[in-house]
Amino acid sequence: MELEGKIAVVTGAGSGIGRASSLQMAKNGAKVVAVDFNKETGEETLKLIEEQGGEGIFVQADVSKSKDVEHFVNAAVDTFGRIDVFFNNAGVIQKFSLLGDVEEAEFDRLVSVNIKGVFLGLKHVLKVMEQQGSGSIINTASTAGIRSEHSASVYSATKHAVVGLTKSAAMEYIKKGIRVNAICPGGVQTSLTKSVEEQFTSGGYVPEEVANMRIGRYAQPEELAEMVSFLASDRASYVVGSVVVVDGGLTI
Numbered sequence: 411m412e413l414e415g416k417i418a419v420v421t422g423a424g425s426g427i428g429r430a431s432s433l434q435m436a437k438n439g440a441k442v443v444a445v446d447f448n449k450e451t452g453e454e455t456l457k458l459i460e461e462q463g464g465e466g467i468f469v470q471a472d473v474s475k476s477k478d479v480e481h482f483v484n485a486a487v488d489t490f491g492r493i494d495v496f497f498n499n500a501g502v503i504q505k506f507s508l509l510g511d512v513e514e515a516e517f518d519r520l521v522s523v524n525i526k527g528v529f530l531g532l533k534h535v536l537k538v539m540e541q542q543g544s545g546s547i548i549n550t551a552s553t554a555g556i557r558s559e560h561s562a563s564v565y566s567a568t569k570h571a572v573v574g575l576t577k578s579a580a581m582e583y584i585k586k587g588i589r590v591n592a593i594c595p596g597g598v599q600t601s602l603t604k605s606v607e608e609q610f611t612s613g614g615y616v617p618e619e620v621a622n623m624r625i626g627r628y629a630q631p632e633e634l635a636e637m638v639s640f641l642a643s644d645r646a647s648y649v650v651g652s653v654v655v656v657d658g659g660l661t662i
Contacts, residue, residue: 412643414439417490419482421473421531422500424451426600427550429458430631431497431638436464438639440495443486444468447500473500473527476534483534493538495642498531499550504565517564524568525575532579536588544587548641549576553596553657569594573653580651589650591641596657599628625658 418435422428424446432442436459444459446452449470456468469485471478486493502523505516528549539545554562555569576592583590637656640646655661 411439412645413495413639416440416494416642417443417486417492418495418497418642419443419445419486419493419535420497420499421445421471421482421527422550423455423468424448425455427595427598427631427634427638428497428499429455430635431499432466433458433462433464434632434635434639435495435497435642436466437462438643440464440642441490442466443482443489443493445471445473445482445500447472473531474522476530479527479530479534483538487538492542493535494542494545496531496535496539496545496547497550497638497642498528498535498547500527500531501550501568504562506561508561509563512564520564520568524565525571528572528575532575532590536579536583539588540583540586542587545589546642546646547579547588547590548638549590549592551576551592551594551653553594553655553661555592556594556653556655557661576653577651584650589641589646591646591649591652591654593634593637593641594653594655594657594661595629595634596655596660597628598631598634600631624660624662627658629656629658 413435418440420428420432423432423444432444432455436442444452444455452468459466469482471482549572551572552569554566555573559566580590
């Protein structure tokens with residue numbers, strides 16, 4: 411129960427890595443504020459937390475809207491009094507295409523959620539943690555944030571931005587008792603990524619590693635959740651500004 415008594419806020423909690431991490435941190439003793447744009451899936455996550463004996467609340471929010479972010483931050487503080495862990499996880503994936511074919515609306519959608527959403531989460535949660543003098547933040551980047559990705563230029567750019575925000579925030583806030591790190595998943599079996607291979611195929615380009623992951627399989631969300639839970643805990647007390655690659659060797 412390494413997170414016993416801690417309050418964890420998770421965005422994108424309705425599915426995939428967000429749901430798995432919510433369940434894992436609840437299992438490890440945290441009270442979870444599950445945040446998602448999708449009310450149905452978010453409430454399902456809360457139900458699963460409660461079924462395993464955990465405690466939490468669900469807050470519906472669009473992370474790209476400042477008022478919604480303020481709302482879930484206030485809900486966490488009003489309900490539980492503090493925020494010890496923030497898994498800044500919500501994101502969207504690109505409709506795969508060459509850079510010259512990306513529609514402006516698609517660019518705006520990706521930037522709005524993947525960059526602005528992460529920024530807003532940091533902005534509002536850091537204020538709470540600074541007052542407390544402690545906290546752990548984990549941002550979800552991607553292997554696309556540390557290398558290029560064919561047919562996913564804008565997505566890759568947004569995840570590079572998450573890496574940049576992570577390192578800058580870590581530098582600025584470590585002396586205030588706040589640790590900021592990022593995870594870079596690659597090849598995770600989630601609803602968000604299950605269509606990636608089909609999209610690559612339809613676009614006429616399939617990187618070798620997509621069909622043949624170096625470890626021989628895709629990751630399960632629970633495997634990422636273990637890393638998130640570790641970074642959230644005091645066991646990771648000396649891990650600051652790290653970009654932790656969890657990709658089964660994809661980027662070797």
